Amino acid sequence: MIKFIRAHTSLWGLIAIWILVAAKAPILLYAVLPISVFLMRRSGMWQEMLFGFLLCAVLSDMDPDIHQMAVMKTAKYTYIVSLTLIVLMDQVRMRPMARIFGIFLPFFVYAFLPVIASPVPVVAIQKTISYASVFLVIPNLVLFNYRRSGWPFLRNMVWFLVLILVAQQAMPYLGPEWWYTIDGRFRGFFGNPNGMALYCFLVFLLFSVVNYLRPQLFSRMAKLFIYGVLIYYLITCGARTALMSTLMFVLFIQFFRISTFLGIISFVAFIGIGELLASNLPAIITALGLEEYLRVDTIADGSGRYIAWQFAWQTINDQGFFLFGGGFENEAMVFLKAYRMLSALGHQGGVHNTYLAFWLNTGIVGLLLYFRSFALIFIKAGKNTPISFAIMFAVLFSILYESWLAGSLSPYTTLFLVILAIVAEDEIMGSVDREEEEAELLVEEPVPIHEPLILPAR
Numbered sequence: 001m002i003k004f005i006r007a008h009t010s011l012w013g014l015i016a017i018w019i020l021v022a023a024k025a026p027i028l029l030y031a032v033l034p035i036s037v038f039l040m041r042r043s044g045m046w047q048e049m050l051f052g053f054l055l056c057a058v059l060s061d062m063d064p065d066i067h068q069m070a071v072m073k074t075a076k077y078t079y080i081v082s083l084t085l086i087v088l089m090d091q092v093r094m095r096p097m098a099r100i101f102g103i104f105l106p107f108f109v110y111a112f113l114p115v116i117a118s119p120v121p122v123v124a125i126q127k128t129i130s131y132a133s134v135f136l137v138i139p140n141l142v143l144f145n146y147r148r149s150g151w152p153f154l155r156n157m158v159w160f161l162v163l164i165l166v167a168q169q170a171m172p173y174l175g176p177e178w179w180y181t182i183d184g185r186f187r188g189f190f191g192n193p194n195g196m197a198l199y200c201f202l203v204f205l206l207f208s209v210v211n212y213l214r215p216q217l218f219s220r221m222a223k224l225f226i227y228g229v230l231i232y233y234l235i236t237c238g239a240r241t242a243l244m245s246t247l248m249f250v251l252f253i254q255f256f257r258i259s260t261f262l263g264i265i266s267f268v269a270f271i272g273i274g275e276l277l278a279s280n281l282p283a284i285i286t287a288l289g290l291e292e293y294l295r296v297d298t299i300a301d302g303s304g305r306y307i308a309w310q311f312a313w314q315t316i317n318d319q320g321f322f323l324f325g326g327g328f329e330n331e332a333m334v335f336l337k338a339y340r341m342l343s344a345l346g347h348q349g350g351v352h353n354t355y356l357a358f359w360l361n362t363g364i365v366g367l368l369l370y371f372r373s374f375a376l377i378f379i380k381a382g383k384n385t386p387i388s389f390a391i392m393f394a395v396l397f398s399i400l401y402e403s404w405l406a407g408s409l410s411p412y413t414t415l416f417l418v419i420l421a422i423v424a425e426d427e428i429m430g431s432v433d434r435e436e437e438e439a440e441l442l443v444e445e446p447v448p449i450h451e452p453l454i455l456p457a458r
Contacts, residue, residue, distance in 0.1 A: 197239030
């Protein structure tokens with residue numbers, strides 16, 4: 001990590017400027033961010049461009065009452081617009097382009113249709129464009145940086161993501177306690193503990209993929225440190241869903257290494273056992289003495305999730321969103337209008353389910369189109385490495401309880417696309433196969449050592 005910090009001093013300088021401008025002159029950030037992006041392009045700082053966007057996405061997730069960073073929620077749009085323009089301008093040098101965007105293109109084309117029924121059509125169009133832009137930009141930046149720097153680029157990315165978590169330890173010295181905790185749970189730079197847990201879960205997936213494909217990329221001590229940091233923050237924030245999703249991934253990866261069929265069977269069995277455990281979960285947690293950490297008092301009502309799911313399903317059927325939805329941002333508007341009613345029932349927040357979020361926004365047609373592409377990309381990735389299916393099922397479980405995959409400019413969708421680019425792009429996975437073949441050839445056909453030629457004396 002120390003080497004990484006020393007090697008990217010220019011990035012730290014830019015980040016310091018962004019934070020200072022956001023806190024002291026927020027209106028200027030709308031100009032500072034895009035200017036910074038184009039300066040990085042001019043200087044060849046392609047890795048830093050991606051890292052900077054990830055950081056802006058994280059800071060935009062902070063509590064809106066932390067006024068020093070509130071501008072990030074909208075200023076990040078100038079960042080993604082700049083990145084999109086750069087990808088379009090430099091597409092010749094980036095060819096062949098990443099295939100992920102093309103696989104999801106039918107969904108993006110269709111997603112503009114439900115805007116007709118949107119209560120906020122302008123916002124819906126903006127959200128649709130931003131969501132498509134992320135799917136265009138992130139995989140191409142990952143692939144382009146890989147071509148330029150190889151696996152060390154992915155090592156740098158892991159260190160940057162871990163550094164964001166470690167930097168949270170400075171928050172007690174920067175502001176009051178409510179900045180970084182809520183109801184006794186640590187949330188750090190994120191708006192809520194569940195957000196930080198999702199971040200840890202996705203970074204855990206990313207690091208596991210990189211470590212699985214290139215185990216020599218990190219030293220043993222570095223691996224222990226990174227896993228230690230991720231597990232520490234997963235436990236500290238006390239989020240059940242992210243913790244369970246991480247455990248699912250660790251479990252399923254063992255089955256999928258043996259057989260894809262065995263992995264699928266284990267997932268089905270896990271769901272069945274999970275339903276059995278869910279009905280007796282409060283008693284089990286109390287017996288284990290974990291009722292305070294796992295907040296057993298909130299399990300009976302599903303932390304408000306079941307209320308949100310029931311309301312979302314009723315809205316889908318009663319307000320004509322079943323087939324075509326109401327456009328991006330429809331889910332947020334529906335829950336905003338019903339905020340007082342839902343709060344009285346014990347729920348605060350959104351739908352807490354990606355499937356229902358897509359259904360409200362794009363209808364059953366959009367939902368099927370999206371997960372058709374989702375399945376295709378993971379089937380393709382599964383041919384490259386069995387670890388892809390473990391990722392897929394862990395993500396499918398996670399989005400059952402959180403709506404993060406329906407968000408356009410969140411750090412979570414961005415991290416998911418980074419992972420997807422690694423396992424689905426043949427250029428990255430092909431390099432792993434070539435290196436393994438070269439290593440086998442070296443073992444099977446060692447280069448012969450010739451004895452020096454000794455000429456007979458005359």
